[in-house]
Amino acid sequence: MTEIAAKLARLHNRIAAAAARSGRIADAVRLVLVTKTVAPDRVREAIHAGQTDLGENKVQEGGKKAEALAGEPVSWSMIGHLQSNKVKDVLKFAAEVQSLDRLSLAAALNKRLQFLGRNLDVLVQVNTSNEASKYGLTPEAVPAFLKELTAFETLRPQGFMTLARFTPDETEVRRCFRVLREIRDRALNDAPQGEALHHLSMGMSGDYETAIEEGATIVRVGQAVFGPRPLPDSHYWPDATSHTG
Template sequence: MSTSATPAPHPTPESVAEFRENLDAVRARIDAAAQRAGRDASEIRLLPVSKTVPSERLRLAIEAGMTGLGENKVQEVSRKAQELSDLDLHWAVIGPLQTNKARDVARYAHEFQALDRIKVAEALERRLEAEDRTLDVYVQVNTSAEEAKSGLNPDELPEFLATLPQFSRLRVRGLMTLAVHSEDVEQVRGCFQLLRQLRDDARESTPELIGPGELSMGMSGDFELAIAEGTNVVRVGQAIFGARPVLPKQK
């Protein structure tokens, strides 16, 4: 099984047929992984991650059958949601959020998968109130203990969950994590197992705080392992859209 450190090469689709072929291939992998794990594949949602993909190519992907897209950067969601406003799309923000960009999330996104700070929850609540909208949220947990990664420390999760009911516009769906970037399958598996255990603990102690208790974990290189460990959402980018260009860092 490949991990995030050793992805298979992904050709870049340039037509509806090629996008459909990639989607079918990913869905077949999801179905096979679910079958191996004794799970129902309908329990697993595929979230295509379209970061860096221009809107004109996204129109091809949408024609191929995509109804929801995930983006790491709020400015990309804002721009693409406007450029594709003639289409009925479900937008997910899956990267960290600065409070000064909460307005665009409240205006354009349907879910936010990287909630890990009270200040962000407060900013989203204010903006959602102004927009008269609600937002599905997943609490991000740093299961790999890497300093460079966003997310709560696992031991901070219970207290953080206990603060969220005050934000009536935020609807907690569950937990999200990014596994360690490693060729060691057991290290990757450990990240997924930890998130599942944290979810199970929350369900046992304070089930009213975890919502449906969904797990969002697994990307192009490791989603089959995540399915074996119980994920409900897999965030797949390159296996659908092809390898991403290496972009210069923004200053």
């Protein structure tokens, strides 16, 4: 077993244990393995160890990596902030966008998807930490946004995504996750999409177990498998909010 395969196995075990603590089975939580800055050959090791659900933060990097791994049985999710002018490129490889945060992006995606004759699973990003540095809707804006989304027939909203505040204060981290869970629970009853809005994408390498305990159905984890990146996020993306996995 390679080092990556061993770390992946340990990660799955910890996900299963956290799911059990929340009264669920391991299969109730989907792992999106974050591959940002990771070379394709190392990603391929994880694929060969059974991980086929991958996530990227940047369109250009994701496109190149998808090309390098063409032929592998993988599905790509866009998990970082998405500019409307990158829609054409992201739809070349991504089967899901977890960072839908504005109507202009929904319109751009819908237009391109209509041209392609396909649909797209999306998650609505919510800024539960109320930090100006983070993308996402305010919690209060979510109900109206979901109503507006019904105009875009190619988009299939599946739930919500958030990033908790980066802090050692577990109470605050849990609060962020609980805010998203409460938004989801209200939406299941009140939103036009109803029961389709089941998923909660929350939790990364530093807090995924807490997120699962608070109801996450999707976690976005990379460094727990691939190790820390050699340089800080600001080196790779000097103009972007961190989406550390």
